[in-house]
Amino acid sequence: MLVLSALHDVLTQVLSLPELHTAVLLTPSGQLISYASDPSSAKDHVRVVVGLSGEVWQETQGVSMVDTEVGRILVMPVEKTSEATPQPRTDSEAPEPLMLIALNAVSSVDWQDLQDTGRELANHLAGPINKYRSRLLASAVSPTASQQPRR
Template sequence: MLALSAVHETLGKILEPPTLHTAVIFTPAGQLVSWQSNPLCAKDDVHLVIGLSGDAWQGAREKGYGMVHHNHLGKILVVPVEDVERKPGEDKPPLMLLALNATDEMEWADMQVKGKALGAALTKSWSKHREHLTVPKPPQSSVAILTGSKRVTTR
């Protein structure tokens, strides 16, 4: 069983304020699971980190990590929380994504070491729960599109 309080506590252990100040766990679909920051940051900033991280992950998935720099937020690194048994060439999305947000003073290499270590640690305890952590893809015949404030369904 996964306890969000334990996830929250684990995220807090990786922080090194003021440089590495925020850690976020979210689904590949962009849904926030948990975050920890020191000093406390606005939830809007956390959602911005998720959006930028998701874009960075899509663009650099084959490398195993994504990086982006934002003028306001600083450096953002995203790494997957993967299945231990993941086979090369599999198209399954990772269980979760982990984003680390730091100031420009922190080196990218240090962020990668910390992010990959935490991602690997989370993988060990989470991979056995994949069927409960992932959302099945919707059927191909029905796709929902959100446009403005109206929900439009196409077939």
């Protein structure tokens, strides 16, 4: 079972304040699962990061990096990755990831450093999250046959 407090602890360990100030775990549809951020930042900031990250993921379906008004945002799937930068995937290559991570840093942070941190975090979370892939996907499926209303 995934424990939200443990996820929060892992995300907190990634932070390098004040440069890398927000780490988010979200679904590909943009639902917030867990986050860690600078204690002085507002939760609205996290919501903006989640919204931008979800939108960027929907457009690219791969590792993405964007410069925004809230700083640099890296979005990547939670899956085992190699050292090479993953390319955007096609529909036939792999199933959609269960979760995404988004890292938000100030504009002075090097993209490669941000990507390295993201890759390390994704690799760390991939095993525990993918253990539950079949169970999570089964719960997302709608009921089998539609039931007839009782009269």
